[in-house]
Amino acid sequence: MHTHHPGEVTRMTQTVAVLGTGKIGEALLSGMIRAGWPASALLVTTRRADRAAELRTRYGVDAVTNADAAKRADTLILAVKPQDMDRLLDELAPHTSADRLVISAAAGITTATIENRLPPGTPVVRVMPNTPVLVDEGMSVISGGSHATAGHLAHTEEIFGGVGKTLRVPESQQDAATALSGSGPAYFYFLVEAMTDAGILLGLPRAQAHDLIVQAAIGAAVMLRDSGEHPVKLREAVTSPAGTTINAIRELENHGVRAALIAALEAARDRSRELASGNG
């Protein structure tokens, strides 16, 4: 894993378009602007005119049609839902050429599916980012398709490395990476929500319960990242003999939380596989 900042040369000469600027597309766009990409080098496309106006006002970027983006941009980042990918590729195909780099952020959709729909030889890179790109703590998992060169992968890392970490994996591992990292933040938000409810049950005001558990999450996350210790070691250090923590851990084990998490991530991985066929 490593972090890059966009090089001056690339920034000056390349135009990057985000096609389908919803939650993840906007998160990425805002991150690129924070990382120093000039708004003049960025294009966005949307389905609705009011959304286009909003993005123009918010970021000073040009909002264009998918056909125009395909003609004008060197790099096209596809950020529509997997179910909308078919239609987007139809719109792009007549206007792109094999000198464009196509980066897809859609869950499940394979590079082969995209390659088959675009001019022969089009380089395609599949990326699974996550929403913490909004705070430059994203994780973007990257795989190259059959025409993606080292340069294309490096350029992709330059874009996504500006908003967090990047990791290259074989495409066969992308569905698993999607379950762990693409969806990963949602599991932590879910846990925080549930533990805040527990705080309410224990009689704490909601706002305090929220703050306590969020800070516990941040502290634990930084220790996980920076201590180099195995999570079991970190948990043991919290778990005093005949103390409070072990009573909580026994309940988590009684309720099968470990097994539930394994089953949950397996279900997410399976759904990513299903989306490969564009299933709605």
Ligand SMILES: NC(=O)C1=CN([C@@H]2O[C@H](COP(=O)(O)OP(=O)(O)OC[C@H]3O[C@@H](n4cnc5c(N)ncnc54)[C@H](OP(=O)(O)O)[C@@H]3O)[C@@H](O)[C@H]2O)C=CC1
């Ligand atoms: N959210 C996340 O955490 C992550 C999402 N992803 C992937 O990113 C993709 C987008 O997800 P997300 O951002 O959550 O979804 P959103 O629905 O927020 O974003 C998709 C956007 O694409 C627009 N759109 C659809 N079709 C077209 C089109 N033909 N031309 C232009 N714009 C179009 C939609 O417009 P409208 O609003 O009008 O429908 C919408 O704004 C998905 O493929 C998902 O798998 C990947 C990693 C993480």
Ligand SMILES: O=C(O)[C@@H]1CCC=N1
């Ligand atoms: O839920 C989803 O399908 C997308 C992909 C990963 C995160 N969100």
